[in-house]
Amino acid sequence: MSTPPTYYERHIFFCLNERTNGEDCCAHHGAKEAFDRCKAQVKAAGLAGPGQVRVNKAGCLDRCAAGPVAVVYPEAVWYSFVDQDDIDEIVESHLKNGQVVERLLTPAHLGR
Numbered sequence: 001m002s003t004p005p006t007y008y009e010r011h012i013f014f015c016l017n018e019r020t021n022g023e024d025c026c027a028h029h030g031a032k033e034a035f036d037r038c039k040a041q042v043k044a045a046g047l048a049g050p051g052q053v054r055v056n057k058a059g060c061l062d063r064c065a066a067g068p069v070a071v072v073y074p075e076a077v078w079y080s081f082v083d084q085d086d087i088d089e090i091v092e093s094h095l096k097n098g099q100v101v102e103r104l105l106t107p108a109h110l111g112r
């Protein structure tokens, strides 16, 4: 049996989890702004939609120590980003051209 075509070519999930109990979380480090930037850039590049790219919110992805984080499927590549330039590079390099942005990869050992 052959693999069915995927609905989206790439799907990126941003942790937008916000904690109000004093513990750290991605929302305290610009996750929402990064999500908004990614969504806008994907749309502006004409990449949004079926057969292309989908940008989604997620709850805690349980890698808080590396946050803020986002993960791209189907490659299951994790990114830790800092600013809008990082997001723009992920969009242009990975989401558009399939090239992983090595400098932003989440260290493999960092979890919660």
Ligand code: FES
Binding pocket: 015, 016, 017, 018, 024, 025, 026, 027, 059, 060, 061, 062, 063, 064, 065, 067, 068, 069
């Ligand atoms: S708060 Fe973002 S991964 Fe847990």
